[in-house]
Amino acid sequence: MTNADIAKMLSLTADLLDIKGENPFKVRAYRNAARLIENSSKDFEKLVREGFDLTRLPGIGHDLSEYIKEIVTTGKFSKLEELKKEVPEGLIDMLSIEGLGPKRIKQIYDAFGITSLDELKKYAENGELDKLPGFGPTLIQKILKGVKQLKKAGIRFLWADVEDVAEDLRKYLMDFEGVEIVEIAGSYRRRKETVGDLDILVIADDYMKVSEYFTKYKRVKEVYSKGLTRSTVFLDNGLQIDLRAVTKESYGSALHYFTGSKDHNIAIRKMAIELGLKVNEYGIYKGTKRIAGKTEEEVYKAVGLTYIEPELRENRGEIEAARNGTLPKLITLNDIKGDLKVYFNENIKEIIKAAEKRGYEFIGVCTRNVKDLEKIKSLKSKIKIYSAIECVIDKDGELNYSDEEIKNFDIVYGSIEDNFDLDRDIQTDRILKALEKINILSHPFCRKINEFNGIDIDFEKVLEYAKKNNKILEIDARRNRLDLDDSKIKLTKEVGAKMVINSYATNEDELNNIKYGLNQARRGWAERKDIKNSVKNPF
Incomplete structure (x- = not known):
């Protein structure tokens, strides 16, 4: 049970309490605890196993301490399970839509009684949502896009079933004139057993031409978007693929960022902040000056670490091992x-x-x-x-x-x-x-x-x-x-x-x-x- 897993449960609990209109102080307590745990360098599972008194930590009272112990020891949180039964499932799904936080979801529910994504889509398309305060055209478009993506999400493919199309697409893109590098990032590169989508990074002379070529790949069923730096398609099997333009100067940072995992990246960013640096997909910055980012090795070196293999990047001790020089020599x-x-x-x-x-x-x-x-x-x-x-x-x-x-x-x-x-x-x-x-x-x-x-x-x-x-x-x-x-x-x-x-x-x-x-x-x-x-x- 990672810190991120614990924080995710507490954060979702806060969201569902917020949707229900519960005491804002209680909601804030859960959010603060989630934030504390997610950003902490301490391993909370280890603290619980060793019997550490969690109430010694700022913002963790007796009740929250007991909740955290329950999550660590059982892998579940009974209070969250109860809330999931009380809050319509469709409202929980809406939390994944960009621009819709718990307060806006409550606003929608109170106004129209909407409890499903299909209903949300209907009200967004017929202009009813526009009548709510703060629901302008930009937010409505985000909602419609979010509903569409959520309906395609949730499907996870076996890594082995994705491999053939991923490598065929890599070859397809590399065959296009002017393409210098094609790399598949995300959970595919980390070799997770299942893959939700593919993130492909490309360095090319003319990205727009490559994007056009990409959308004509033989298995593309739907072109979802085509932009200056990102294009998204869905294949005939429902697999979503994002193609992203990357510069040579930012390639290492982008590859690190889009490879993930999220928990690993958060930990790296926290280390960078402590060193007075900023890390994002465009590079490593000291103030406004980019000081590294061409390679992943540069990214890790900037925060004082040796290179970490993609398969290890799950924030399960690999950062400490890199710092201590004890990373495993992985089997090949x-x-x-x-x-x-x-x-x-x-x-x-x-x-x-x-x-x-x-x-x-x-x-x-x-x-x-x-x-x-x-x-x-x-x-x-x-x-x-x-x-x-x-x-x-x-x-x-x-x-x-x-x-x-x-x-x-x-x-x-x-x-x-x-x-x-x-x-x-x-x-x-x-x-x-x-x-x-x-x-x-x-x-x-x-x-x-x-x-x-x-x-x-x-x-x-x-x-x-x-x-x-x-x-x-x-x-x-x-x-x-x-x-x-x-x-x-x-x-x-x-x-x-x-x-x-x-x-x-x-x-x-x-x-x-x-x-x-x-x-x-x-x-x-x-x-x-x-x-x-x-x-x-x-x-």
Whole structure:
């Protein structure tokens, strides 16, 4: 739970209280607390875990102290959940529209009883909103644009599903005469598992010509806007793409700014202010003089830091690590020496040949049928072939095969396939019991991105057992799984347990899944030493 997460909950609570017309002093208390936490250099989660008395901090009384503790320990805020039930959902959505704060939303609601974006759009178009004080033509246009964007927002695409179009668009733009640099920023560059939109920065001789060319890309369905420095389109799959003109002098600052994350950028800006500097997308300024900004390295150097890889920029300790010289040397694709889970099927010979071409030193051929063992052992290759069995873990933590049946396999996997809703303690004990007999726990949380958030377990307890008993946690690299996720990978690394990145390939093309797992590993601060398939002879 980051400071930004805590601040966001408190700030939204203030907004909803404001919409309800609650006591302005109470609203202000929440806002001030949110601002204090977001801008603080102290890690509030750590303060709570260590039992620090939060009431010693300015503006934090007893009630707010208890609320913050609740947020940190449970990940939820019961008061906010109650407010969400009391305030129409459509009004909460309106908070995301530029120019509409809680007071204006209350003004709209009190005047017309509007509770949805569709109603808001209708009243904006028919001239009714114009009758309210302060609702001029400029604000009405912002509202209409905001409604349109919100209706397209909320859709998040798997990083892997966006990759092809992103790289195709990069090539498309680079092919245009006069284009010098094309870089895709945002969550795509940070390799987040899902992407809401694409921010593309371009340095070109004539941006307007490039913009015109951009809007003619084969998959553009709607041109939303075309300006002097920014153009926005929507593709046939609903993906929003913003193209932004950047100068050479500002390229590094712009790339840093639009790569994000927001929390990381806020922390960097705060450091700059303390040094008497100003940081924005145009450069680093001392007074009115730009002193840096051509490269990202210049941006970080200006605030006394070494370069921070995009995947780490989430304000999860990377700034402190850069300051202390303890940033991890992130694992790369070149570090991967093999794939320890490809499936035994009719394509296995082609998969093995493809693994050889990749320069792999070993491969794990996995089956769910113990009768396949001899067939796997008979496979020929110039690289090491490990035989692997994937056992199903039942409700009580037992495997679907006996010790005798699996004893001759090189690697034994355990996978939970059902009973996802068990109590936290029961689910944890189920895993711990299975770990006694297996080498690797498959996709530990059983999650599916955008479908199922995963089972509830005491993960720290699992990690402690894994470390003590040399058990391995899997990073399932399939594009819709990525389990472990980045935060769990970081925790696993901190505890000192080992991980493996597996492709689950059923054909040679799916060997490429490794890179999706690698993205998560890098976001989780993983180094070569943390990943078993980046070392020689892992078994």
